[in-house]
Every structure is written in structure tokens, then in C-alpha cells.
Amino acid sequence: MWIERIELAGFGSVVGEKTEFASNKLNLLVEANEFGKSTMATAVWAALFDFPEGHIGSTSGAHGGQTRESMRPRAGAHLPFKVSLWANLGDRQLKIERDFAARTVQVYEVKPAQRDVTDEFLGQNGEDEVGFRLTGMTRELFRSTCFVGQRELDEHTIGGAEDFASVFQGIADSSNTKHTASGAIQCLDTALTHYPHRGQLLKIDQVIHSLEVEQKELKEKLSALELERQNLFEGLYKLNEMGDEGGFEGPTEIEVPPETDSSTLALVEELRDLDASLARAKQHEARIMELQLQVDKLTTADPGLVNLENRVREMWTKRDNLYAEHEKLKANPNRADAEVDALEAAFQKKWRGLSEFTSQDAQALSLLVMRLSDLGRDLNNLVSQKQDEVARLTSSSVDLAKYESTKSALSALDPKDAGDVRSYHALMNAAKDQITECERNVVKHRASILEIEKQRQEVRSKHLMIGGAAAIGFILFTIGAIVTREMLAALLALGVLALASGAAAGFFLLQWAKPESFKKRDTEKLEADLDKATTLAQQLHSKIGALEVKLESIARKAGVSGAALLVSMIEEKSASEPKLKNLDTVATEIAAKESQRERALDELAMFFKKANIPAGEISLERAKRLSEDVAQAVEEGRSIQTATWQQRQMLQQIGTMQGEIEEIERSLALVFTENNIDEVTLEDCYASFEKRVDAHYAARNVQAQIDRLTEDCLGGQSFPDTSTYVAHLEQRGNELKMRISTQSSVKLSTSFPGGDSAARNDLVVKVRVAAKALDDSYLPVLDQIENVARELSNARRSKLSLELARNTLRKLSGETYENWSQKLNSIADEIVGKLDLEFESLQFTSDLNLLLKRRGDADIIDSSKFKERMSVGTREQLHWLARVVISRFLSKDNPLPIVLDEPFSESDDERFLHIMQFVVDVLTRDHQVIIFSCHRQRHNWLAEQLNPEQKERLMFCSRVKAVPFS
DSSP states (O other): OOOEEEEEETOOOOOOOEEEEESSSEEEOOOOOSSHHHHHHHHHHHHHHHHOOOOOTTSSSSSTTTTTTTTOOSSSSSSSOOOOOOOOTTTTTEEEEETTTTTTTEEEEEEOOOOOOOOBBBBBTTBBBBHHHHSSSSSHHHHHEEEEEEHHHHTTTTTSSOOHHHHHHHTTSSSSSTHHHHHHHHHHHHHHHHHTTTTEEHHHHHHHHHHHHHHHHHHHHHHHHHHHHHHHHHHHHHHHHHHHHTSOOOEEEEOOOOOHHHHHHHHHHHHHHHHHHHEEEEEEHHHHHHHHHHHHSOOOOOHHHTTTHHHHHHHHHHHHHHHHHHHHHOOHHHHHHHHHHHHHHHHHHHHHTTTTTHHHHHHHHHHHHHHHHHHHHHHHHHHHHHHHHHHHHHHHTTOOOHHHHHHHHTSSOOHHHHHHHHHHHEEEEEHHHHHHHHHHHHHHHHHHHHHHHHHHHHHHHHHHHHHHHHHHHHHHHHHHHHHHTTTTHHHHHHHHHHHHHHHHHHHHHHHOOOOOGGHHHHHHHHHHHHHHHHHHHHHHHHHHHHHHHHHHHHHHHTTTSOOHHHHHHHHHHHTTTTHHHHHHHHHHHHHHHHHHHHHHHHHHHHHHHHHTTOOSSSHHHHHHHHHHHHHHHHHHHHHHHHHHHHHHHHEEEEEEHHHHHHHHHHHHHHHHTTTOOOOSHHHHHHHHHHHHHHHHHHHHHHHHHHHHHHHHTTTTOOOSSHHHHHHHHHHHHHHHHHHHHSSSOOOEEOOOOOOOHHHHHHHHHHHHHHHHHHHHHHHHHHHHHHHHHHHHHHHHHHHHHHHHHHHHHHHHHHHHHHHHHHHHHHHHHHHHHHSSSSSSEEEOOOTHHHTETTTOOOEEGGGGGGHHOHHHHHHHHHHHHHHHHHHHHHHHOOOOOOEESSSSSTTTTHHHHHHHIIIIIHHHHHOOEEEEEOOHHHHHHHHHHHHHHHHHHEEEEEEEOOOOOO
């Protein structure tokens, strides 16, 4: 799937704009801050998935704080809160129109046919599943893999506020990073170690142990009370016997005189009937006590256990049947076990050490052998090319030995220092040329000054001659004027001539007296240029001296005697490099191939180790033999599996039965444990269970007899029990005796057939004391035992449930994480190999944590040490790289767009360039990549660093006005 275009009618700060993207390219949308680039990035996932309901945004939340309300159009209240997104899915072009205000979505197929296909992207109950149907991911999973929001890499940097493993465990669990299987397991462990018990938080094992000890003590106390209770019933029974044998009062003897009136006779008859009823009631009471003793002697079961009788018996019967069938299959005379064992034994004997190899191992080994063969062939070709190149260079009179010697001598020189040497040497040569030019100018200026001095002398001589001649003429003309003063015309002419001669004489003599005025400006300029050239020459000499000191320092650092020799060696190497470029290229390729060959041999060594074959010196022939043997062993193993399929099915059936038996036994053990049946073996537990249930039914039968005797004794009268009824009869008898004694001369006497009244009285006292003690202690102890049993049952059940849940989660999440880690590591190896960064390997552990190995570093860094040993930029790259690995794994069947909002803000230019080249060269071949950024200058610089082919995969996008939504 890839995104072709997105239009925002009104979304946050963006109103009526659209942006178009290209597939399988790096799409860059570069805008200044606060111009809505992050808003457009949010619109991408919101158009696909909509906002989560009831989400309260926070800057560190799962959605970066963007909520439906926060993204409402800000430019005006009447703008439509809508986004349209065009997506290509295979040969289909779809248009998604989402109205966030109305919370509706429409999906239209634009190509190949124009139609409404919204129903295809709705769930069974009409729920919105557009994003899920297009990407195969939930909103949270898409945002945690294919979408990287602004500052997300920094928020979840390794060793930062979020635990790194929880981020990827949450992805693997398709849940929030706060609710991973690892977190659930930790909560269950906490529940096991902080079990609430009587106001305290204790370890559940400690609670169970203390309750078991308390239960044992209470049972011992109950046993003592049961003994006292039994003694009480025996005392009561003995009292009853004493009454029958003379200890109790016998029938009342009545002597009625003849003169007794009719009313008294009626009372006497009533007393005789009452004595008969009392005797019968006491007999029933004695029998009821005897039966009650039998009930007390029976070990009754808990009613809840009785309710489980059918279930337990059914499980036990099923267990017995499965055991019988299991034993029958194991004793089957078709020799399934024997045949399978024989075939496997023969296979193990023939392929000793190779039986553990799988078809994947065989395929990987075959690929390694092919790779080793190709590397060997490539190395041979490269060595041949190197030899041909050496021969060509030798025939061209290139001194390879001297070049190699120079190259070896300069190998200890840092590339920066080598560049500095070239720069310093060039500066020194330039300075020397300037010094030569300065010296030339000094000579030239001095010659010019001397020439001007010579001209001055010549001009001065001329001025002296002319001035002298003019002076002589002045004198002569003056004399002539004096002589001819009488002649006015001659006087005037001679006077003028005398004045002119005098003026000329004064001018030229003055020039003769000041010769420095001749070409004064030229002389001053030449002297200034001379001073400047001299000063510059001195400065250049100082600069050369400083550069010579630096060159000497670098020469000592490189182990070369003298700066001149170092410069000479570097110039020789530079001059030879163009001629030896092909040779160096071949040598570099040979080194790379040899490194790959060493890695292949290391991988082959692991296969030799697995096969229990000493690796020694691994050759291509040995590797081929091992590969052929492994392939044959795997094929024979597959044939054996096919041939023994029926036998294995039978064995599998046996294993299935065994599993069912174990499951039934676990269920039975749980039932027995919950009902406090603790025996050595499960059979003993079942026997105890049956004994308790049988005792329950026996006690119920005896109780039925007690109820019948009670009903027969009371005869429908409303008395709670027989003892109350007997007491009532005795009280009524005493009242009748009292009335008869006071109203007539009838003689009443009670017969004691021979009992000891003193012994009976003592026994009555003991029975009453014991009864009171039992009343005070027996029922509270029963209540305590019941409460402790309930607490113990709850604790055991809680422990079993928590451990079962924890172990199940641990097993399932372990399998998920292990499966993920293997596949992620394969993708990570591929990606790291194509990235020119300082990482040599990036590995996911079985719990989806990270292990990192730097180039040239033997230590493997655990994620717990990332924060202290890595910069923010490096951690940012690691987090992004890990998410790219997971994104490629999850979208291998349906490559999805990768959307990044201002990534790599902490990366330096070199790392940024390497990552972006990887994005262009690798990611864009399978994925559409969209990056939103505000760093235009940095991305313009990036474009300048890319080659023409890479530039073709780079596209700068722009925002343009869109047609208004209806």
C-alpha cells in the first residue's frame, strides 16, 4: 500500500490544502516551524484509523497528545473538519473521506471502477475497520512501527523514561507498552508475594503454611473436644441405664383408699398414663442418644464435596478407561515402538552427529558452501587481475616496491595529518614564491630609486648650467642697461631681458638647490613599496618557519626522519596513486572478499561443531562433503518420518492419552486439595473421598432413623426434641403428684430398683459440667475450622490460579518473543550490513531487548548500559533502526508507507547522511517513505551529496491549495 495524496479541508491549523506523494521514493515535505507539518503527519494516521474514543492526550501518550478536539479547525468555526486520503492497494486506487465532526467515513474505489466500497471496510456490526483492512494493523501497532511522530524517538530512547524492551514487547503483544505480557507476569509475581491476609501483605506460600499449621492445631483441639463430647454422650447413656436399672426413678407406686373421690381418681389415672408415656419417651431418648453417637463417630463429608461426587466419579472412571486404553495401545503387538526405535537407531548410527540437523540447516549450509565457492572463485579472479595489473605497471617502469615501501611507511600517518602535510607544504611553496616575488620587487624598487637619483643629478647639472647662463645674461643685460641709459628704447629692451634672465636664473638655481623635489612622489611611492615588500618577506619567512615546525612535528609523529622526506614520500605516493588506482581497487576488493570468506568459515565452523566434527582447517571440499551428508541425512530423516507415520500416529495417540490422563489427574488433585483431602497418592485421595461420601450417606441414614424416632416419640406435639419432651412429662408428673398429695390421702412412692443415688448425682454433675464446657468451646472451634478451611482453600486456589496464569503467559509470550526475535535478527543483520554506521551487529534477545556490538569493540552492550555509553543521537538511531526492522517484518506481505515526523534531529551530518542514503537505497525499494521536516538547508545539502541514481529516488513535495470541500 502507498499514499498518493492527502487533502485537508480543515484540520488543525491547515485549511484547504493538499499534498501529493510518489511511491517507492523518499518524499520530503520541508516547511518552517508552526506551518502545520506535524499536523499533516497526524492527518495521515487519523485519516486511516480515526482518533481513539475517550483518549485524553498527553505529550507522552500513545498518540502524542493529538485528540479530536485539539485537531479541530482553528481558522474558523464553520470550516468542515474533514480529511481525504488517496491510497493505492495493488491495482486498486481508493479514496478515503473522513468527517471527524460527524464521525463518519466513506471509502470509494476510483480505479479500476468508480463505486462506493465502504462496506468492505466495516466490521460485522458496522464498526470502522478502514485502517485495519488497509494495513493489517491496529492503530496502536501502526503508530508504534510505521509512524514515528515528532520527538517519539527521543521520548522512548533506550535507557530513557520508557524501558526499551517494553516498547517492542508491546508491539509483539499488539498492546500498549504499559500493558505487556512481561508487565502482566510481573503483576502476577507481585500478587504471589503480596497476598492480602488478615490486614497484612505476605507471600502466599507463607500464608498457606501458617493456615495449614493453624488448621492442624484446630483439628487437634477439635479431636480433644470430640473425645469430651463422646464422653458426654456416654455419661448421658449411662445415666439413662442407671435410670432403667434403679439409678433413675421407676414407675410411681400408688395406694388409693376406698374413700377417694372421683376427681382424685381422675388425677391418679392421669398420673399412671403420664408414667407410661414418660417411660416410653425415655426409651426413645436413650435410643436417639445411641444413634447420635453413631452419627458423631462417622466422618462426614462437606456438602460441597458431596455435590462434586458425580463429577469426581466421572473423571475417575474416564481416567481408568484412558489408563486401560493407554496400556492396551502400549502393549499392541504391532511393534510400533520397536519399529520406530529400530529405524531411528539405524538412522542415528548411520548419521551420527547429523541427526539433529533440520531442512533449514541443510539449506543454510548449502547456501554457505555456494557462497564459499563463489568467494573462492572471485578471489582467484581478483588475484589474477592483481597479477596482471602488477605486470602492466612493472612494464611501465613503475617502481611498485618503492610505492609499497612508501605506503607502508605512511600507514601510521593519520589521514588528517596527511592532508595537513599537503596543505602546509603548499602554503610553504606559495610563501617561498611570494618571498621570491618580494625580493624581486625590492631589487626593482631600489634600481628605480637609484635611477631617479641619477636623473636628479643630471637635471641638477642642467639647472645649474641654465641658471648660471641666465645669471650671466642678467649681469650682462644689467650692465648694458646701465651703459645705454641714455637710450630709452635700448634701456627698456635691455631691462626686460635683464629681468627675464634674472627670473630664469632664480628659478633654475632654486631647482638646483632643491634636487629632492624632482620626482618626489615617485620616490616616496617606491620607498613605501620597498618597505612593504621587505615587511611581507619577513612575515613569510616567519610563516615558513612555523609551518616547518609543524611539519617536523608530524614527521616525528609518523616516524619519518625529517619534514622534507615526509613531503617527498607523500608527493611520491600521490603521484603514483592515479597509476595504481586499479591495483588499489583490486586489493581492496580482495580484502573485502577475504573478510567475507572468514565470516563464512566462522559460520561453517558452527555447523561442524553441531555435527561434532573437529573443524580444523575448513576447506571447500570438506564443507561440500558436510553439506552433502547433511542434505542426505535430512532427506533420509524425512523418509523415515514418512515411513513411520502410522507408528508415530499411534505413539502420538498414546502421548495424547497420557496428556488427557495428566489433565484429569491435575483436575482431581485440585478438587481434592480444595476440599482438604491430603494423601500420599491420588488413589489414596480418591479412597478417602469415597470414604467421606459413604460416611455422609451413612450419617444421613442414621439421622433419618433419629428423625423417625423423634417423630414417633413426640406424636406430633410441638417440642423441639425428645429431651424437652421428657422434661415436660417429668414436670407434669411432679405437678400431678403434688396435687394428689395435697388433696387426698392417696400414698405415692417412687421405686428405685437397686441404683446408687449418690453415684448418679455425681455423674449428673460431671455431665452438666462437660455439657457447659462443650457449649462454650465446641461450636466456636467448628466455626474457626470452617473459616480457616475457607481461607486455606482460597489461598491454595489463588496460588494455583496465579501460577497457572503466570506460567501460561510466560510460555505463550516466551514463544511469541522467541519467534519474533529469530525473524527480527535475520532482518537486522541484513539492514546493519547495508548501513555504514559504527554498529557491527544489532540483535533482539528472546525477551525483545537489544544487544549491540560496535565495530572494533569486543564488548556486547546490553540495553541497560545504552544511556551511559551512548549519545542521544546514537540512541535515537538505534530506536529508529529497531522500529524499521519490526516494520519490515510486519509488512513483508503488504509493504506499508513509513511516515517520519522530524526524525534524526540529534544526529550529526555524517550519521544523518548515512541513514538517509540507507533510506534512499534500501527502504524506498520496498516502501514509500514520507518525511516531514523543518530543516530545508540540511535536506538541500543532502540532495547535493547524493549521486544521480539516488537523486531520482528523492522527491521534494509541496503543499498547494485544494478545491474546497462540499
